[in-house]
Each structure stands twice: as C-alpha cells, then as structure tokens.
Amino acid sequence: MSGILVLAEHDGGAFKKSATELIGKASELAAALGTQVSAAVVGDAPAASLGAAGAGKVYQVQGDHSSYDAAAMASAWKAIVDAASPDVILASASYVGKDALPRLVALLNTGMGSEVTELRAEGGAVIGRRPLYAGKLYADVQISSSPAVFSVRPNSFPQPGAGSGEAEVVTVSAGAQALTTVVETLQPTSTTADLTEAERIVSGGRALKSAENFDNVIRPLAAAVGATVGASRAAVDAGYASHSEQVGQTGKTVNPTLYIAAGISGAIQHLAGMRTSKVIVAINKDPEAPIFEHATYGIVDDLFEVCPRLTKAFEEL
C-alpha cells in the first residue's frame, strides 16, 4: 500500500476540525493496514502543523486558492494524487467534498463512497458504512479501483490526541485554471458554528407558533449552551427560521454530539437529517410524538415552560 491521503480543508489558513478528525481516523486505519498517512493541502496554510495530528508527509499546492472553483480544486487535488499515488483518499463531506471531490473521482476514473459514518480496515482494504435513503437504510461500500475515495460526514470520529512533530512538506504545482469567478461572498448573519459541523444544536418546530417566540425561546437556549440553531421544515415554511437553518432531508444533515428538539414531532424527513446525533433530547407535550422513539432523553411538557428554565440552568453551568 502506498498509503492513505487525507484532503485537509482549511478556512483562510486555519485547518477545519474535519482535517484533524480524518487524519486521526486515517492513522488508525493505516496502523491496521501497515501503511502511512499523508495529507493534501491546497492554498496557503501551515501544512507542516498537520504532523501533530499524525500526518507524516503533507503535499501542498501553494498560492491563493481562497476564491473557490470546483474545476481548479479538483485539478489541484489531481496533481497531488498523481504525486502521492495513494490507495485510499479520505475527505470531508463538506460543500467542497460534495462539489470538487466527485469531479476528482471522475478525473481519476475511480469509485467513491459518499458521506460514510464508519470506516474499517478489512482484508487489506478500507470499507465504509453509510446511510442511504435519508438514513432509512445503511450499507457497506467498497471500492474495487484505486484509489478508493470516501467522503466522511463531519463529527463521525473523535479528534486525535494532540501530538507533536512537524510533517515533511512536499510542494506540488498545479496549473489548472478556474472556470468560474467569485463575484461576491455573503456572510451569514449568525456567528455560531455551521449546522453541518456543529457539536451542539438546538432546533425548534412548528410549536413555536411565531418568529418572535422562536427568537425569544429557541435562540437564547441555543446561545446558553453554545449551540447552533436549527429548525424543522414546518418552522421554516412558517417563516420562524431561515431556510439555511432547516434540518432534514431537504435541509441540512447534521451530526452533533447534542441535539435538542423542542416542539418538533419527529417526522421521517426531519429524522433523516439528525438521527445520527449522539445524544438527542426531545421536548414535546405529546407523549406519543415519534421523536421520543429516537430521543436519548425525553421531556413530556410544554416547551414554553421548559425552555426558559433550561436556558437559565445552562447559563448557570
């Protein structure tokens, strides 16, 4: 085996949590397979620092790549893959991992398993396990061509312990041109973590009854526990929350360690977006609400009574 290559994403030079998460998982797989872990970095970021997470070598295409284009990213990665010739590629199932990664897979004429939540080494190969049909079904995926490419849902694996040591950095040149130009970037109004990467999420549903209640009950609860705000489609359609906050099949797929659902019934399309959350808390006054079948902890009560008290209790922690 010539190793596992992690495509490490960064935001203006700061590596995303997914980068170290994937290097940690790759190290575990590499130990089982008797191979090495390297990383790929496109753009200006402190590549050598990935050594602390467990990457031996880092292949870097330098230069300003902050203006993202799928074609340019895929060909920069392609140049790195040609230099590193890995057997396995791991990347985050982020926007870029859903946009540029399949394009890379087409350029490499190989196969890809999308959004896996588990990875294991078996018989000298890496096998991924992934949800399909919005999480109603799970299956193993194995790639018969090389490199085997997997995108991984963020927060699927623990962060590696912080090590020390610098990775050896190999500079790779890539000549491809971007096919699109970024005209404008519109920042979101909120400053909390993105839903898809958030460790904690507080979501509100139709039961909130108004945007004002949503703002006065759900947002303070989320703020008190450092969570990102989510919403059901019913809440979004009614205008209580914005579409970018929708969790579910036609919204975001999330994977936090803590998901609090207040006044959400737990429709299959909502569950599709959050069922892999590690701990689910449901607050609903209907004891028959399907969300309770999926909750780690359930509170059968009026959310307008529970949430303000819970906000206070979190603030006092």
Place this chain on the structure above:
Amino acid sequence: MKIGICAKVTADTDARLSPSADGGSFEFSGKSVVGPYDMFAVEEAVQTKEKHGGDTVVFTVGAESDVLSQLRGSVLALGVDKAVIVEDPALANADALGVARALAKAIEAEGVDLVFCGKQAIDDDNVQVPAMIAGLLGWAQVSRVTAFAVDGTSFTATRAMDGGIKQVVSGNLPVLITAERGLNTPRYAKLPAIMKAKKKPTERRDLAALGLSAEAVAPKVSTSAYGSPPERPSGKIIEGDTDTVVAELVRLLREEAKVL
C-alpha cells in the same frame, strides 16, 4: 440555447425499505417520483427557456418501463420538449461514474450547453453524478444553486455553501448547475399540458448508440450488507414537575451522557 436536465426517477421519501435477511439486497414499497431536487432543475430549465427561447431536453438513465410515465407526467408536462432515456443491460448495476459517463455522452450528442441537475438523488444520497458529468465534459460547475441567470453566453449563479455562506459566481457556458431548494417554486402540470406531453418525443439510446462500451461503465463501487439504521438504546422519559425535569436533564447530560 439548448438546455438539458438530468432527472432520476426514485423511490418517494415515504417509501418503506426492507433489507433482506442476509443483507444482500433490499426491497422498497411505495411510489416512484422524479426526485424533489430534480424538480427544481426542471422548473429552472423551463423558466430559462421561457426567458431566452431554445430547446429543453431531459436525460435519464433508467429502464424506460420504470421511468416513462413519471417523465411524461412530471417533466414533459411542465414544458420540457423531449426526453432521452439511456437504457442498457450494462447500466443495470452502474455506479455513479457509470451513470455520469452515459449522461455526459448523451448531453454531448444533443449539443446542450447548459445543464441543470438536482443537488442529490434521494435514494442513494450520493451527490456524485453531476460533478462527475461536469468533470468528464470539462465544463464549469456550480453546486447547490439558489439563484441563476444567463445572459448571452455568460451566467451568474448564487450558491449555498457551508456555514450559511452564500457566494455569487459567474462564468461562461457551457456550465452544469445543481439545484438547491429555494431556487424556484416548481409549477404544477395542468391537464392540457399533461395531454400534450403524451405526444412529445421520447428517444431511447443504448450504450452503443452513445459510443460507449460496457467496460466503460463497469461499476467500481460495490454496496453490500444492507441493514436498518443502528438502533439507539430506547430513550429515557424524565418524569416530574418542570423544575425537577430540567435539573435532572442537566445532570444526565453532564454525568451520564457527558456532553456538557
């Protein structure tokens, strides 16, 4: 301008899925639909045609007997002019790259220079085929688009990225766009249009007609061990008055679940 749409007929979101006892396969019961994101793609293609003129053609890889009535009722009846159905025994078990290769060839053969896809299919949830088509054709691509406009040979698209960030990007045709919810509001088919759709041309192509061999679409991805989602240990309902349950929840989150 010639505008293409890639649309997949899939199981509806409320379909029941039952994995076989050995996990080697699964069955679904429920109805089939054109994927919901593909419907945004259809609407955008029709609106673009209404503004700028041109021809619209929908491409699908699938068995004609499974997909034709949905394509007529949900795509041709909304104003798309023609359907190209790629069907071949070698595509029966195709993976995303095999499907993308077939679609890319069909798109090329039709001389299309603007393609709309859904952001994802709701059965395999792969999010692979559109970017693969763009890669194979060497086209520009913009994913998860919530606003789109074309002017002559240039386009502008707004994409919804991670973290609630939106970006406006521009470029030149040819381009492949994937549709995010919010791009538009799909129209409903009216009866006269449904009747008219019955007479619209549908063409069937096999791999040979596209100049592809069976090897070119041989799958590299194998899927096995189908199963239901991992059961979570059944939850705990916390009993008591409101103050008690709130205090107990916080204790459990800290001491039992260790997430605070």
